[in-house]
Amino acid sequence: MRNLINIFKNGIIKENPVLIIMIGLCSVLAVSTSVVNALGMTLAFSFVLIGSELTISIIRKFVPKTIRIPIFIVVIGSFTTIMSLFLQAYLPDLNKSLGIFVPLVVVNCIIIGRVEAFSYRRGVIESLFDALGMSVGYGIVIVSIGFIRELLGNGTILGYQVFGPNYNPALFFILPPGAFIAIGIEIAILNRFLSKPKKVKEDGQDK
Amino acid sequence: MKNSKEIVRLGLILGLICLIAGFALSATYSITKDKITEQQRKALVQAQKEIFPDATEFKKIEIAETKVGSATLKELYECLSENENILGYIATASTPGYGGNIIFVLGVNSDFSVKGVKVTEQTETPGLGANIAKSQFLEQFNGKTLNDEFVVKKDVKPVTSATISSRSITNGIKEILNFTSKNVKEASK
Amino acid sequence: MSELQSLMNIFISAAFAQNFVFIRYIALCSFVGMTTSMENAIGMGGAVTFVTVMASILSYVVYQFILVPLHLEYLQAIVFILTIAVFVQLVEIYLKKAVPSLYKAMGIYLPLIATNCMILAVALLNVTENYNLLEATVFSFGASIGYVLALVVLAGIRERLRYVKIPSILKGYPIIFFIAAFIAVAFMGLQGIAR
Numbered sequence: 070m071r072n073l074i075n076i077f078k079n080g081i082i083k084e085n086p087v088l089i090i091m092i093g094l095c096s097v098l099a100v101s102t103s104v105v106n107a108l109g110m111t112l113a114f115s116f117v118l119i120g121s122e123l124t125i126s127i128i129r130k131f132v133p134k135t136i137r138i139p140i141f142i143v144v145i146g147s148f149t150t151i152m153s154l155f156l157q158a159y160l161p162d163l164n165k166s167l168g169i170f171v172p173l174v175v176v177n178c179i180i181i182g183r184v185e186a187f188s189y190r191r192g193v194i195e196s197l198f199d200a201l202g203m204s205v206g207y208g209i210v211i212v213s214i215g216f217i218r219e220l221l222g223n224g225t226i227l228g229y230q231v232f233g234p235n236y237n238p239a240l241f242f243i244l245p246p247g248a249f250i251a252i253g254i255e256i257a258i259l260n261r262f263l264s265k266p267k268k269v270k271e272d273g274q275d276k
Numbered sequence: 277m278k279n280s281k282e283i284v285r286l287g288l289i290l291g292l293i294c295l296i297a298g299f300a301l302s303a304t305y306s307i308t309k310d311k312i313t314e315q316q317r318k319a320l321v322q323a324q325k326e327i328f329p330d331a332t333e334f335k336k337i338e339i340a341e342t343k344v345g346s347a348t349l350k351e352l353y354e355c356l357s358e359n360e361n362i363l364g365y366i367a368t369a370s371t372p373g374y375g376g377n378i379i380f381v382l383g384v385n386s387d388f389s390v391k392g393v394k395v396t397e398q399t400e401t402p403g404l405g406a407n408i409a410k411s412q413f414l415e416q417f418n419g420k421t422l423n424d425e426f427v428v429k430k431d432v433k434p435v436t437s438a439t440i441s442s443r444s445i446t447n448g449i450k451e452i453l454n455f456t457s458k459n460v461k462e463a464s465k
Numbered sequence: 466m467s468e469l470q471s472l473m474n475i476f477i478s479a480a481f482a483q484n485f486v487f488i489r490y491i492a493l494c495s496f497v498g499m500t501t502s503m504e505n506a507i508g509m510g511g512a513v514t515f516v517t518v519m520a521s522i523l524s525y526v527v528y529q530f531i532l533v534p535l536h537l538e539y540l541q542a543i544v545f546i547l548t549i550a551v552f553v554q555l556v557e558i559y560l561k562k563a564v565p566s567l568y569k570a571m572g573i574y575l576p577l578i579a580t581n582c583m584i585l586a587v588a589l590l591n592v593t594e595n596y597n598l599l600e601a602t603v604f605s606f607g608a609s610i611g612y613v614l615a616l617v618v619l620a621g622i623r624e625r626l627r628y629v630k631i632p633s634i635l636k637g638y639p640i641i642f643f644i645a646a647f648i649a650v651a652f653m654g655l656q657g658i659a660r
Contacts (some may be wrong), residue, residue: 091638092494095525095582099490128293137450138287139292142550145325146543147297154539158311165397172542172589176580178494240404243486244653246646253642257634303538360586376658440656 073198080202087210088259092178096170097211098248104227107215108208109163113152113171115204117195118180120148122188126196129189141184142175147171149175179203214251216241288457320381324353324366327383327392331355331363337460347371351455353408355383363458364391368437373398374405374440382449388457389421393449398441405441413442417449422457426450472603475596479607486615487645487652492551492583496615497641506620510613514576514606516556517584520549521605524588525598538592545588553579601634618648624660 080086086093100110124144125132132140152169156164162170172179183203188196193259196250219225224232241247324334337352342442365384370377374401383391395409407413413435425431426446434442492513499509524545527595532538557575560568578584587608591601623645631640 091497094493094497095490098493123566129433131289133286133289136290138577139290139547139550142546143290143543143656145292145299146546147301150301150540153542154308154312158308158315161315168399169586169593173582173586175542175546176582176585178580181580193523213652225368240401245490245649246653248490249649253635253639256642257639260639261634262635266490301540301543 073195076195076198077202077205080199080204081206081209085206085210085259086179086203088180088256090179090182092182093207096173096177097207098216098245098252100167100170101211101215101218101248101251102243103166103219103222103223103225104212104215106163106166107212108158110167110170111204111208111211113156113167114174114177114179114207115200116152117148118173118176118183118204119200120177121145121180122196122200122273123193124148125184126188132189133269137185137189141181145176145180145184148186152225164188169237179207210255214248214255217251218247222247297328320351320368322398323381324355324383325383326394327366328355330357332358334366339459342455344369344455347448347451348353349452349455352460354460364384365456365460367449368396368451369452371444371451372416373408373444374400374438376400378408378441378445378448380445380448382452382456384453384456385440387421388453389419390417390449390453392443393417395445400438400441405435405438407438408441408445413459417446435440435463472600475600475604476607476610479604479612481652481655482653483656484611484615485608486584486612487649488656489586490614491586492581492615495577495581497638498620500620500623500641501617503617503620504626506616507569507613509574509577511615512571512578513558513581513583513612514609515580516549516553516575516578517587517609517612518602518605519603520545520552520584521587521591522598523552524549525591525596525601528592541589541592542585545583549584549588550579554649562589583608613650619645636640 084090087097096110098113099105121141121144141142146177149172152174153164156167156171164195183199191199216226219227220231221239222244224238239247242251286325289298297390324331328334333356335354335356337354339349339352342349347369348371349367351368355366357363364386365457367382367384368379369382370379370380377397378395378400379397381396383393393414397412398406398409400406400408413433417432420426426449428434428439428443428446430441432446434446469567484498486493489602495509495513499505519597527544527548528538528541532541551632553575557568557572560572560575563634572619587605594600594604596604619641624642626640
C-alpha cells in the first residue's frame with residue numbers, strides 16, 4: 070500500500086511532469102487562460118492518461134518490444150478520439166475552448182512517456198496510481214497557472230468578478246507572454262522549495 | 277523461415293489491436309454522432325431565432341460554399357413567416373480574423389438591410405478582439421444597407437484596441453450582405 | 466487578392482504573425498529541450514522542417530482520398546499521427562542505409578520528432594482551415610520556418626547566457642521562460658501583418 074502511495078505522490082512532486090520533467094508544456098500554457106478551461110483540460114488529459122496506462126499495463130505481456138510504439142499510439146489515439154467525440158457531443162463549449170489541444174493530447178509527451186517508462190513495465194494497480202498521481206500533478210500546475218492568469222488577466226475566478234467592475238485587468242497575462250512568465254515563476258518557486266533541504270545538508274557538513 | 281514467422285506474428289498482434297480499437301472507435305462514433313450534429317446546429321438555430329423571432333421556418337437555399345472576397349459564405353436560408361411570406365434571409369459565413377476564422381450569422385431583411393448579426397465562433401484575443409462577439413458592438417450594424425459605408429473608425433465604431441478584429445468582422449458583414457442581396461433576388465425566382 | 470498574394474499571406478502568417486511557438490504555444494517541449502546549443506537547434510529545426518512539410522502533404526492525401534470518401538473524418542487525429550510515425554520510421558531506415566553521414570547528423574532528432582506536437586498540429590490545421598494541397602504545403606513550410614526561427618533565437622541567447630550571472634532562483638528553466646515571454650511580446654507586435 071505504501072508503495073502505491075509513493076507512486077501517487079511521485080507524480081505530484083518529485084517527478085511532476087510539467088515542472089520537473091518539463092513535458093506536456095504546450096497544453097498547460099495554451100489552455101490556462103481560465104480556471105474552467107484548465108479544469109476541463111485536466112479531465113480530458115486524465116481520461117486519456119488513465120485509460121492508456123491501464124490498457125497498456127493489462128496487455129503488456131502481449132505487446133512485443135519491436136512494435137510497442139505503434140501499439141502505444143493506437144491505444145493512446147483511440148482514447149483521445151473517444152474523449153474528443155464525447156466532448157463534441159456533451160461539452161461543446163469546452164471543446165471549442167480547448168480547440169486544437171483536444172486532438173493534440175495524443176502526442177502529449179506525458180502520456181507516451183509514462184506509458185513507455187511505467188505502465189509497459191509495471192502492474193495494473195501500480196499503473197493506475199501512477200496515472201492518478203501524474204494527472205493530479207498536471208492538474209495542479211495547469212489550474213494554478215490558470216488561476217493566476219484568469220485572476221490577473223481578467224479579474225475573475227471561474228467567471229466571477231473578484232476585484233469589482235472598475236478593475237482594469239492586466240491583459241498581458243491572458244496573452245502568450247503572460248503564460249511564459251507564469252510558468253517561469255512557478256518553476257522558480259518550486260526550485261527554491263526543492264533546493265532548501267539540500268542547502269541544509271550542505272550547512273550541516275564539515276567543509 | 278523464423279524471420280517471416282516473426283513478422284507475421286507481429287503483424288497479427290498489431291492488426292488485432294487495431295481491430296479492437298476500430299470497434300471501440302466506431303461504437304463511440306455511432307453513439308455520439310447524432311448528438312454532435314445537434315450541437316453543431318444549436319448555435320445556428322439559436323442565432324436564427326434571435327435574429328428573426330417572428331420566423332416560423334428557415335428554408336435552406338441550395339447554394340455551394342462560395343468565397344466572397346476574403347469571407348466565405350457557408351449557408352443561406354430563407355426566413356418564412358406563418359403564411360409563407362419571406363421576412364428576410366439568414367447567411368452563415370466565416371471571415372478571417374486576427375486569431376483565426378470568425379464564424380458569424382447575418383440576418384438580412386427583405387429590403388436587404390441588416391436585421392442583425394451574431395458571432396457564433398471566434399478565437400480572437402480574449403478581452404480585446406473577442407468583444408466583437410458582444411451585442412454592444414454588433415448592434416451598430418442593425419439597419420445598415422449597402423448604400424451605407426462600412427468604414428471602421430468612420431461610421432463603424434471599433435472595439436477599443438482591437439481594430440483588426442473589428443475590421444475583419446465589418447468587412448465580412450459587408451461582403452456577405454452584398455453577396456446575399458445579389459444572389460437571393462435570383463434564387464427566389 | 467491574387468493566388469500568390471494569398472499564399473504569401475499564409476506563409477507570413479504561419480511563420481511570424483501566428484508563430485507556432487510564441488503565439489500558438491506549440492512545440493514547447495522541444496523548444497526548451499533542444500536549444501542548449503545552436504547545433505542542436507539547427508539540426509532539430511532542419512529535421513522538423515523536412516518532416517512537417519512531407520507529413521503535411523501525406524496527411525492531406527490520406528485525408529482527401531481515404532478518410533473523406535469513407536466518412537471517417539473523426540479518425541483524423543489517430544490516422545495522422547500514425548502516418549507521421551510511419552513516415553519518420555521510414556525516413557530513419559532510409560537514412561541509415563542510404564546516407565549514413567546525414568543519419569549521424571540528424572538521426573537522433575528523428576525519434577523525438579514523432580511526438581513533436583507541431584507536425585500533428587499543422588496536419589490538423591490544414592483540415593480545419595480547408596487548405597488545398599498547395600496552400601497546405603506553404604502553410605507547413607511557413608510554420609516550420611517560424612519554428613526554426615524560434616529555436617535559433619533562443620539557442621543563440623542561451624549560448625550567451627552561459628557567460629552571464631543569473632540569480633540562483635532563476636537558474637535553469639525560469640530564466641528561459643522569462644526570455645521566451647519577451648520574445649513573445651516582440652512576436653505579438655508582428656500580428657496583423659498578414660491581414
